[in-house]
Amino acid sequence: MSARLLALLCLLNLGVPVSLADSTSPPSQELVVYLKSDAKQPAGPLEWMKRELTPLMASAGYRVEWRDPQTANAPAVGALVVVELHGACGVPSGGFTAESPTDSVNSLASTSVSEGRVLPFATVNCPNLNRTLAPALAPEAGARRDFLYGRAMARVLAHELYHMIVSTRGHTGDGVSKPCFTTGDLLTERFEFEPAVLAKFRQSVLDRATEATTDVSGDSPATGR
Numbered sequence: 001m002s003a004r005l006l007a008l009l010c011l012l013n014l015g016v017p018v019s020l021a022d023s024t025s026p027p028s029q030e031l032v033v034y035l036k037s038d039a040k041q042p043a044g045p046l047e048w049m050k051r052e053l054t055p056l057m058a059s060a061g062y063r064v065e066w067r068d069p070q071t072a073n074a075p076a077v078g079a080l081v082v083v084e085l086h087g088a089c090g091v092p093s094g095g096f097t098a099e100s101p102t103d104s105v106n107s108l109a110s111t112s113v114s115e116g117r118v119l120p121f122a123t124v125n126c127p128n129l130n131r132t133l134a135p136a137l138a139p140e141a142g143a144r145r146d147f148l149y150g151r152a153m154a155r156v157l158a159h160e161l162y163h164m165i166v167s168t169r170g171h172t173g174d175g176v177s178k179p180c181f182t183t184g185d186l187l188t189e190r191f192e193f194e195p196a197v198l199a200k201f202r203q204s205v206l207d208r209a210t211e212a213t214t215d216v217s218g219d220s221p222a223t224g225r
């Protein structure tokens with residue numbers, strides 16, 4: 001049985017930011033993301049999503065490695081998650097074109113849960129994200145539109161990574177792990193994890209390192225996580 005966790009929008013205000021924001025700290029754990037995207041997914045927002053997710057997750061102690069689930073790759077060493085972009089994420093030039101109806105009310109993304117346990121599978125709902133961002137981004141020039149959209153995607157995905165990596169269904173009062181995103185949160189210049197949440201991520205890095213050490217020292221670990 002699976003339920004859904006939702007990372008949402010709450011609509012309202014939009015902020016129109018300007019350039020990139022970076023805050024990096026030394027990465028210490030690999031996070032492999034198997035990314036499945038639609039054939040119609042435009043490249044621009046996707047590239048910016050990857051670039052903007054890097055500093056967000058580096059601040060949490062994770063170095064993101066992207067992999068294509070269609071191709072055979074070497075087994076992942078660190079944490080591993082699977083992310084699917086449902087539909088095509090992007091706002092076309094001139095604005096919003098007809099989209100298929102949204103399949104769940106306000107959800108921008110979700111992470112699977114089974115029997116109370118958070119699973120490493122997340123979905124980003126592109127039609128809902130498109131509808132949320134289109135009014136603010138349609139007037140923007142192409143390159144900047146892609147950047148702003150991609151950075152918003154990174155924030156939505158980082159929220160789901162929080163659920164999956166920290167292994168929690170809970171939320172916090174502010175920052176990327178709060179339960180509800182406004183359009184302003186998606187577009188503002190800086191929007192990051194709270195320090196207490198970063199501490200939880202870092203603890204997960206330590207926990208994984210301990211597990212890895214334990215597994216290596218055992219002859220044949222019967223179970224893995």
Ligand SMILES: [Zn+2]
Nearest residue numbers: 005006007179
């Ligand atoms: Zn959430």
